[in-house]
Amino acid sequence: MTKRHKGDLDPVTFEVLRSLFEYSCERMTEVLRRSSFSPILADMLDFSNAVYDADLQLLSQAANCPVHLAAMKFSAEAIINKFGFDTLKEGDVYLVNDPYQGGTHIPDMTFVLPIFFEGGLLGFAVSRGHWMDLGGGAAGGQSYGTHIAAEGLRLPPTKLYTNYEPNDDIVDIIMNNTRTPHYVKGDMQAHFGALLAAEGELQRAAKRYGVNVLRVAMKELQGYTERIIRKSIERIPNGEYEAEDYADSDGFRQKIKIKLKLIVKDTDIVVDFEGSDPQCQGAINSPFANTASAVFYSLQFFLSPDAPQNQGMFNPISIKLPEDCWLNAKWPAPTIGCTTLTSSKITSALWQALAQAIPERVTGSTYSECNWFVASVRDRFGKSDVFSELPAGGWGGTPYSDGMSVTCDPLGNCMNMPAETAELLFPIAYEAFEFRTDSAGSGLHRGGVGATFKVRFKGEGELSMETSRTLEGSPGVNTPFRSAVQRQTKIHTDGKAEVVGGLTPNGDWKNPLLAGLRFAPGETFMFESTGGGGWGNPYERPVQDVLDDVLDDFVSVEAARDEYGVVIDPDTLAVDEIATGERRAAGIPVPENAAE
């Protein structure tokens, strides 16, 4: 047996500190959630917090948004690269959002506080939040242009606080460059409060256990996670597993491709993106930090969901990217859609690759989108505001059960806005957010279902949205069927529906990157999200489960017959046992759009 714990760190103290580091991040989260002012932070929870050791290795993270998981490290590194370890002082807070210096997309603001104890550097607290608006050509920076400059204020690593006091000049610059200046000070203070919470916890721990014990525990914690991750990689058969997925559009060209090879060798994984498309014109390019984050969080689901998140989980996994690649974006490529649209496709491609290696453990793809939109709205007095929403879809069927319906994609864990809140705050009215029949991928365990979302504009507004899965739905595991396609529709005041993104009734396809689409008072935006991919052969799904789905309107009588082989009388809703037996005996049909 190898000696696991070094120096003066006993296993009990290690466990105590392990949970203390986690608690520190949870506490940051609680402080940020409680003291922030903007709905996107306080209500939708689009933020993450982390603590790093003195070598800038991740120690612990409370990632509300997994897509922030690995990316925050790059932000902290960019700050050190610019300012150097030697200039760091207690009470100095740095800020960065530049996608080309440690950021991902402009709205994600990252705050970094070095933590000192008795004059020595103990570690770093890092807090990242998605701010509603930092300027650019459309609300939320979602103008879908061809240059990063169109997406808003790009802050290089900047010293925001000196000795716990903010630099008001910088705060003024930010306030001058946003459509929502009223949130700036409150939200900044909330991030600051979160950083101080972590500083207090780490300093108290250093005092109680001694700096050396703390340092040893930090390194040991990373080793601990690495052991867990390596063990779980060992359980995946060695091999090379290839998969593809694509973004429907960058606004200029259809089908921007991800191609990847997942190489498993003993306790190491390499993800090689050779063959993926070159950098594209539109706003979905992903800087390395974002691509890396997507790889790590996507694998985490099937490596070890419970392992403490720290540097140890990164060590066994390496990433190879072609130099000219939309997943390795270089200035001045626009990147606004990378955290949502692009990340979720990386997840789907990786899970499809994993499904070849361990089909008995991998789930179908989720709806593989974020469906994030931002709209600027004006009430009848001309007062303007910005609201956003992210109507979720379903998760993939699992080896054990149906997937979750209408639940935020793996990339985040953001909440929607209650209709009654939205109506109080903005000149809009939610008209629907309910399950969409036949939106899930069929399977022995079907995907969770997607939703139909409708919002009516009471005043004028412009809506921007990036999405995908409008050409094909999400794939499953060992099932020939995909989930339904997503679609964006404008319902005119006379009730006429016009598809504005995705497949139209006559089979045309419209680009689903909506940049500032105008709505007049009384017009409604409808979004139909998709469900998750299924798991296993739908012809083996128990007849009673299929009937229950029909009784609950999750599945139509037609889909029950065509995709599950279960024949149900549309009037009596009784199962025709004989017809069902015959249909199921004939074997499952292969649809035209079948996955390989």
Place this chain on the structure above:
Amino acid sequence: MWRVGVDVGGTFTDLFAWEEKTGKRVTAKVLTTKGDRSEGVIQAIEAAQLPFGDISHLIHGTTAATNALLERSYPDPALITTDGFRDTIEIGRQHRKHLYDPYQTKPKPIIRRRYRYTVPERMNGDGNVERPLNREVAADVADKIADAGIKSIAIAFINAYVNDAHEQEMQDIVRARIPDAHIVLSGETRPVFREHGRFSTTAIRAALMPVMVEFFDRLRERLKENGFAGALMILKSSGGVAGVDLAKDHPEELLESGPAGGVAYAAYLSRLTDYPNFIHTDMGGTSFDASIVEDGKGLITRDYELEWEIPVIVPMLDIHSIGAGGGSIGWVDEGGSLRVGPRSAGSEPGPACYGSGGTEATITDANLLLGRLEPSLGGKLEMDRNAAETAINALAQKIGLDPLETAEGMIRISCENMAQAVKMVLVARGRDPRDFVLASFGGAGAMHTAFVAEAMNIPKMIVPAYAGVASAFGATAMDLRQDVEAFMYASLAHVDLDEINGTFDRLEKRAMDLLAQDGVAAADVTISRSAQMRYVGQTYEVESPMPEGRFTADTLPKLAANFDEQHRLEHGVSSSDFEPAIVSLSVTATGATVKPPLFEKAEGSSAEKVKGTRQVYFAGEWAETEIFDGEALSSGDKITGPAIVEYNDACAVLPPTTHASVDDMQNLVIELGG
């Protein structure tokens, strides 16, 4: 006449009673009856040898409502809602519980989708009709529900919190077809905004009504048969009580009916001792609860969730629970680290030392091995020390420590986890641990309280008398209470004073009418007002106290100042950039009840105070430790750690770094530091 508190828990049914004339007290503990839970109430009263005819008040805490919901064991209810919102109660906020678990599922909805119907209608947020109720579709839906034989119906329409005219109209249509149905309207259940919480609470009331009506009727019948003619009162989640008839109509207010008794006890202590602020903790076999009591009141939340994304928005005591208890299992994880819980050996098979087939090392096994637990538990049980030792040895080998280090380490880890849970409770409400005394309830609480306090730098703890039957004791110390609420959205700059005054008048009248049903005279009612407030643009509220009397223009600056202060307390910040706004007004009306009297000076039983000594393991070494009989201790007695104080239903562990004294109420007050 006797006032009797009965708490029916998962394992035991506890009773505490006191006689008004003499101040005499009795307690009883019987096993909870699994089938008909009213039977356990009868048995507890019989065990305490109380004549049913001599009971003036029976105050009952019950988990019946919570159990029915968790098991979904109620007849199928139906939901009628606005077109487009059929799935609000199932979609929730599209949030998942575990960030990275790919196999997780969400709880089953309270009402199945096939019985969720929609009708065309739309009320606007300002209370004006956007689309009238389509009566044809409404009648068709009512027919379908009647055909399905459903007798319990929730009607929950969008924006009904501001105008529920369409809900009323729908109710009439349903009533005409199903005259004997329980019909529940969202605008009446809780007229506050945010449809998910309101719909969910309405659905829960509809689901529970038939179950709780049956349950309470049977209980009342059984008590009557035995000669009981007093008042039957039920503990509510808010920390108050109500008569059984009111409780029956508001079953959604009973979900923390059990734990509320313990918190009520802590609140009672905070009014009687010199310590205004307590952290109430309760550790049993599987879970550890923590909540805050401040200035004699338990903190209230409106963010309760029955299960993931199933909110209940009535005001409830803010009680947090984690999986840590005597049965928590020690284990070594994949990375080689020693962990404790959240998995528990429960009562079956129980800790290894119970000898019922458990083989994994639990906290109870660790306590036994370290000499902190007396192996016969006062003659109630014969614990198997060898089995505990075998279990701990196996764990010790896996991590390369000796067994005693392992046992002590398990307890330390578990106490750190509990300390963090307590800290999160405090942080979430912006409170500072240094302002609090840790109050320890439950069978396993006092064994660990000193270590929990040490881990979070709280210098003082209290182990209350009757800690082992705390919820039953608390039941007898609660006031009658009604909480009513009305939506009123206005920024302070645009507030209509007449509307505030009118709304408070209306609410106070309603609350007093409700209390009058429980026999409280208007003159005996205490009213407290508050408002849910936020800064304009925020999407969450903070409860802010509101002054008595008529509101005038001069009152408004005071409201703003109150709110700023409350927001600073709960969230650590306040703002001058945003204007305060009122979202809803609430009134809490209480009618005082007669409480168990104070002792002048508590006298213990006549038994020897020191039962003897034994070797107990603390901080890496064995120490000769005095064992006290807790029931024999009297006011003014002092104890210096290391010591163990054994009670009938609990046991306090005092490590060498502590000392303690017994106060006038026979509470054990423990302090850290020699």
